């Protein structure tokens with residue numbers, strides 16, 4: 437069949453809207469009609485050529501929601517008309533990682549996914565006879581996609597696609613980092629670096645679990661109002677702090693943060709996030725994806741004296757199990773999504789979504805098919 441898609445033919449070039457050839461689902465695979473997709477900073481990072489694993493030509497996008505249209509042989513958990521969110525972190529429930537109960541990093545299709553291929557080692561997409569690669573196992577910038585069954589979370593049918601898609605990455609990553617990875621406790625002081633589409637979800641996650649002080653740090657003053665909208669109690673612009681930002685945050689938290697989060701991808705910021713944590717127990721969680729080749733550093737003394745450095749992918753969420761619950765949280769009003777969707781675009785306007793992100797003018801742009 438044919439599908440309209442925004443294709444990244446090469447790094448640092450705008451996406452091109454073309455009609456691709458799409459093969460139907462094979463064994464264990466599902467054809468999904470994508471109804472809406474968000475544009476996450478990680479897509480921009482790959483398109484900008486900062487990702488050493490970036491493969492071109494490919495269809496980017498990993499924050500989608502849609503409807504099952506056809507299932508391949510052997511698919512048992514899904515049927516046509518089911519509503520789904522594609523998962524870049526699948527959940528097979530059979531691999532060593534899934535069975536450990538200690539991680540959400542399912543390894544069953546990791547190697548082929550990293551190569552932009554389906555589990556059988558081939559791509560379902562092509563353009564004029566040339567292979568077009570999958571991205572993060574999702575490729576939600578295409579109207580129709582083929583995804584392995586284990587990489588689809590079945591969600592309730594009354595959730596609106598143009599909001600639920602954001603749960604496919606940003607919402608789950610931010611809220612899950614708080615609830616699953618850091619396990620922030622009631623009454624804690626929390627510092628969040630970078631108030632974009634991820635950081636604001638960390639803030640609302642901290643509010644959800646009953647944190648006390650929620651301090652947002654961003655170099656863009658416009659983010660103050662945004663942070664406050666979701667529960668931030670204090671705002672700090674590092675450019676406007678006299679002296680050391682870490683010392684300033686330690687003072688503001690009466691000795692250091694109980695929990696901090698990096699949502700910038702900047703390795704200098706990751707260091708600040710660790711070092712502003714409280715001696716003896718402060719936990720810092722890295723969410724931001726750094727440019728390839730970058731390294732983090734600190735004095736070992738920071739860890740010897742009880743600070744903990746952690747990282748999280750997809751908010752530690754086990755996709756097929758946790759994503760439907762987060763959709764419920766949204767539908768029941770426990771978390772907010774609507775105000776974070778600042779721009780709704782057509783597929784033809786998708787490059788505008790990247791421009792808005794780079795200009796710091798959007799929280800989330802969503803493309804509706």
Ligand SMILES: NC(=O)c1ccc[n+]([C@@H]2O[C@H](COP(=O)([O-])OP(=O)(O)OC[C@H]3O[C@@H](n4cnc5c(N)ncnc54)[C@H](O)[C@@H]3O)[C@@H](O)[C@H]2O)c1
Pocket residue numbers: 476477478481605606609629630631632633634635653654655656659674699700701702705722723724725726748749750751793796799
């Ligand atoms: N670990 C995961 O599973 C996961 C999932 C999604 C996104 N990410 C990563 O999370 C990061 C944030 O994504 P996003 O969509 O929120 O991006 P975004 O561009 O919407 O937000 C980034 C924010 O950081 C701020 N910022 C930049 N430099 C700063 C600095 N030095 N100090 C303080 N603030 C600074 C910017 O002003 C902006 O508000 C990206 O690196 C993205 O790749 C990780």
Ligand SMILES: [Zn+2]
Pocket residue numbers: 476477478479498499605606
């Ligand atoms: Zn993302």
Ligand SMILES: [Zn+2]
Pocket residue numbers: 526527528529530531532533534535541542543544
């Ligand atoms: Zn697994």
